[in-house]
Amino acid sequence: MFTGIVQGTAEVVAIREAEAFRTHVVILPDALRAGLETGASVAHNGVCLTVTAIEGDRVSFDLMRETLKVSNLGVLGVGDRVNVERAARFGDEIGGHAMSGHVMAMAELVELDEAPNNRRLWFEVPHGLGRFLFDKGYIGVDGISLTIGEARRADSAHGPRFCVDLIPETLKRTILVDRVPGDRVNIEIDPQTQAIVETVERVLASREP
Template sequence: MFTGIVEELGEVASVTATSGDSALVAVRGPLVTADARHGDSIAVNGVCLTVVDVDGGTFTADVMGETLRRSALGGLRPGDPVNLERAATLGSRLGGHLVQGHVDGVGEVLSREPAAQWETVRFRLPAHLARYVVEKGSITVDGVSLTVAGVGADWFEVGLIPTTLKLTTLGVRRVGDPVNLEVDVLAKYVERLLGAAPRGEVA
């Protein structure tokens, strides 16, 4: 479990194809690797990956073919910046919201509108996720916990403050770039519970 508060802006060191359609990804991140061990979880652009090796300030992780296909990780290249966050502990502060590190879909940057102290960014929203996104609700974009400022049938907008623009990949994402999206898991649980309620009863 994560919180969507990026700890470090890392860098992809290498991407090596392995057996089948999977890959071994190496990421430089001195902060998140300071106490990392084999088997630990680190979110890379919002995707929960398991550490298989740590060498200095670099960790490697196996990425399954399904993950490469269903997230934007399949497009990573050496030198690309990535948002990194270690898994939360029971004593962690919940600065963002509950994030699983399980990508629900891939969106796309549609537009960017700079303002004096922030920037409004609009993203394409896959149709199957639209019902989970509400104004003032939470959504995770490339591992960053954000508050939805506006939403339409196939898009949503967020306001990015200078800190987010400077310390995450969202500051350099360009129009047309893909992004990993994870909707608020609580919305999915509510939907499931209401859908499972016996007919005629109120859940």
Template sequence: MFTGIVEELGEITAVENLGDSCRFRVRGPVVTEGAKHGDSIAVNGVCLTVVEHDADWFTADVMAETLDRSSLGALAEGSRVNLERPMALGARLGGHIVQGHVDGTGQVLERKPSENWEIIRISLPADLTRYVVEKGSITVDGISLTVVDAGPDYFTVSLIPTTLALTTLGIKQPGDPVNLEVDVVAKYVERLLANSGQGAGQ
């Protein structure tokens, strides 16, 4: 479980093709501190498992399913990535509950800079629109953000200078893909309401 508060802007230093999967080598001295084989680290919002590690890097295997359903397949040597370790039990929840399970991908459509912040418009897959509401939470490339405007096939987020400086959203351009994870609470509520409706009809 993660919070969507990015700890470090890391870098893909190698991509090894393993046929039906690949292995990333990721530089990230903050998140590798105290890391062990089998630990989880979120890379652009995708929960990956540490295979090998050293003082400032770790490797993780990425299966074909993950490459197909997320934007990780577009990463190459030199790509910058958002990194976060799992939240510690009893720690403050700075963002919102993030599972590290990508629901789909969107695409940066537009950037509107202003003096102290920037508005970014991102496309939204049709099957995810019902989970995205104005002022609700959404995870974009592993970053916990608040939805400003929720359209029929897009949403917007407002980014403060810290987010622009310390995450990949500071460098993403129109056309770039991003990983999306909707608020898990919305999915549970939908399931509960659906089950409640079935029960009432029996």
């Protein structure tokens, strides 16, 4: 489990490609390597990955076909950076919301509003995710626990959209500071929201004549 409180960013320093498979290597700072062992879980842009090798400050992770398909990790190149969070431990403070590290889809950044001390980003999600978007609901964006500022349903001009407002601390600690319109981010819907919506849908469907 993860909390969506990104602990830092890591640079991709090597990539090894295979058929429908990829291994990438990142440099993790000392604080994020403390106690890290092979087999441990580390979220990269919100995707739960397993440590496969540790060589000094270089840590390797394998990316399977499904990960490459549904997330933005498949388009990373050497020199790119990812948001990083170690798996939560019992007793840790939960500053964000419970996240599984299972990315559901990608969303496109379609609009960016700058202000002196914050930044508002609008994302468009696939149509199937629109029903999980609610004003003030939780959402995971590139592994960051964020609160939806406003949700808009799909119309004839565009798909479902939502916005988030980023404070300077979030911009300083994550790669969202570098995102520009057209970029695609990883999306994880809040598991509780998903469970409630799908349960209500099933109940209503069962009552239809």
